[in-house]
Amino acid sequence: MAHHYDGSVPSTPGRDTTVAFPSGxxxxxxxxxxxxxxxxxxxxxxxxxxxxxxxxxxxxxxxxxxxxxxxxxxxxxxxxxxxxxxxxxxxxxxxLREWSDDDVRPAEGAPPTPRERGSDGEQVRVEPDAEGGPDRYLHFRPDGSLAAVDERTDDGRRITLYTRDGREGRSWSSVYSxxxxxxxxxxxxxxxxxxxxxxxxxxxxxxxxxxxxxxxxxxxxxxxxxxxxxxxxxxxxxxxxxxxxxxxxxxxxxxxxxxxxxxxxxxxxxxxxxxxxxxTELPAAPATLGPRPPHGVMLAGLTGRKRVPQALRGFRLAAEATGLPLRLDVYGDGPERARLEGLASDVPGATLHGYVRGAAERFSEASFMLLTSRAEGLPLVFAEAMARGCVPIAYDIRYGPADIITDGVDGFLVPDGDVDALALAIEKFVRLDDEAVARMRAAAIATAQGYSATAVVGRWAxxxxxxxxxRPVHVERPGRGQQVVRRLAGMLRRAPR
CATH class of the missing domain: 3.40.50.2000 (Glycogen Phosphorylase B;)
Structure with a gap:
């Protein structure tokens, strides 16, 4: 069976498609x-x-x-x-609204039948049941004709298609069908x-x-x-x-x-x-690994899950312990913003900036980033920071940080919820000499490359x-004999046991 794609693949200037996927x-x-x-x-x-x-x-x-x-x-x-x-x-x-009348398959000789019509531009009408829940979904074509009815009844569910002149066609007793x-x-x-x-x-x-x-x-x-x-x-x-x-x-x-x-x-x-x-989109590696000011960045929605107050407390403890002019810029917005602004006002060097478009670019100016979330999937903010030579300091929560960070090599892992340990990690990093910081930054940049488009698509391949x-799949079009065998096999699979 020949494989073909509907639509041409756009060429990407300056990029060759070097990753090979199986045909399909x-x-x-x-x-x-x-x-x-x-x-x-x-x-x-x-x-x-x-x-x-x-x-x-x-x-x-x-x-x-x-x-x-x-x-x-x-x-x-x-x-x-x-x-x-x-x-x-x-x-x-x-x-389904675009299927032809032949695809709808009305009964042979069925007469046209008046049906409900949609108003101008109406695509879906939801009719509630007595309790207020959805009872019927009526789907209309651009010309107003009824295309499909999806209804819930005491006997289950029925989805029925209609031709443009109202003849009833194919129907199914489950949405999975x-x-x-x-x-x-x-x-x-x-x-x-x-x-x-x-x-x-x-x-x-x-x-x-x-x-x-x-x-x-x-x-x-x-x-x-x-x-x-x-x-x-x-x-x-x-x-x-x-x-x-x-x-x-x-x-x-x-x-x-x-x-x-x-x-x-x-x-x-x-x-x-x-x-x-x-x-994630990775920038070009920094031109130099020279020293940066003791400046931290945090990208986080201002919700309870991100535990920004703990980041502020850990940062304040580190600043007090080192006596250095540390700075922490927090980018993000959320329902806790007003309360967090009050907390940040009592932490010298900490500023909440709200939502800022392109905030990831701030990692290029920072020496470290903080993550104190209660839970994450795979926080790509690490790769965005590390690619810019910004060293991550993060709670070792379940899934995510430990899969990216090698503690002490390209970042720091801190026991989950331990604010004192967070402060000690910040303090340890800002006290490192320039050579040690450069090594960590170089290691962070190398780690981030595993999250480039090319690397990840290669893993999908x-x-x-x-x-x-x-599970090899043979896609040759079956002959009539094969079709009969498959049909019989399907009937046997569906037979009551």
Whole structure:
């Protein structure tokens, strides 16, 4: 079967695509694209762009939210440069609205039937039930005709398609059946490689079971609840489906080795786990490793999770112990800003700047950065700082810091929540001689290169190649005899036992 891509891959001036992916179609799956999207969606979009630029493969971003305005989402992403050429955005319900009447498959000879119509520009109408929850979703085409009805009843769920003149067509008794039908159309070339980012879509892709579709679930956050003491502690509710379906995925990709190790300790060895961090945009290495002032930077949302008050206390203790004119600039905004500004006003040398666009560039002027979060996935702020020769000092929280920082070599790890130890680490660093600081800065710059686009896409290439090696897929178009055998096999699989 010949493989082809819909849309040309843009050339990137001055860059060759040297990373080789297995031949096939590539996609990323998430529930929706929020208007104020954050970390996970940003990581998905950046990874998709790097697949285009570094491996030369287009990427389809698949979404499943029935309320997503696809046209607006595309326009918003393009306006901020987040939807790169070669990356296309798709939605199952938007595509269903565009299916031809032949695809809808009305009964032969069925007469046209008047149906509800959408008002001007209306795409989805939600009709609540008696308790106020959604009872029916009505999907309308741009011409106002009813395209699909997704209704919840006492007997379950029914999704029905309609032709433009109101004839009833295909219907399904589960939304997963709709998703399966769509996957077959939106990813026509085989094999297909789907990177699943959303926790919401974990269950569906775990049961998809398309032999020519490879799936890789990315674990963006912690799988253990905050109160867990070890790898066998309670799980978060959102990650329980993944832990129950680890073997259903061709790959489960963690951002850190620490998290992968904890999962393996819990469930036993698995050959389908891998570690691939998110990449980040790295600047050119500093021209010199000469001394910088004892100046620290912290990039953090001003929320309780970031524990900025502890950073302020540790910084103040270090400044008092050294007697040096230390400085700490905190960039970020959030609900605790007013309270934190009051705290910072009592800490000489500390300033809260609020949100500043391009704040990562401040690392180029700083000698150290602080991270005191209660929890993180993979804090790429480390790579952004280290690439600029700024040495990280961080709490050794579960997953993240210890996977990037080698204590005493390219940064410092501090026991979680220990403000006195944080102060001692700051004090130790600012008392180092210029030669020792230069060594740490050079080591930090070298560490950061592991999070470049080229390095990370290369690791994804290894994941895709390993999938293909462990489960070879033959995509030749089956002859009639093969089709009959497969149909009989499917009937046997579905037969009651």
């Amino acid at each position: 179609t590539y996609a990323a799956a998430t529930w929706t694209i929020p208007t104020d999207f954050g970390g996970m969606t940003s990581a998905l979009l950046r990874r998709s762009r790097t697949f285009v630029e570094e491996a030369g493969v287009p990427v389809k971003v698949l979404t499943f939210d029935p309320l997503l305005d696809l046209g607006r989402a595309r326009a918003d992403l393009e306006a901020v440069g987040a939807l790169a050429p070669g990356v296309t955005l798709h939605n199952v319900w938007a595509d 709709v998703y399966r039908a769509w996957i077959g159309r939106v990813l026509p070339d085989r094999p297909a490689y789907v990177v699943v980012d959303s926790k919401t879509m974990t269950k569906f892709f775990a049961v998809l079971q398309r032999p020519t579709v490879y799936t890789a679930q990315v674990v963006h956050g912690a799988h253990l609840a905050a109160k867990a003491k070890d790898a066998h502690g309670p799980l978060t509710l959102a990650r329980t489906p993944l832990m129950e379906n680890l073997d259903a995925f061709d790959a489960v990709v963690f951002l850190t080795e620490g998290q992968r190790r904890d999962v393996i300790e819990r469930v036993g060895p698995r050959d389908n786990t891998a570690v691939v961090p998110n990449s 290894e994941v895709f190649a390993d999938m293909t090696r462990r």
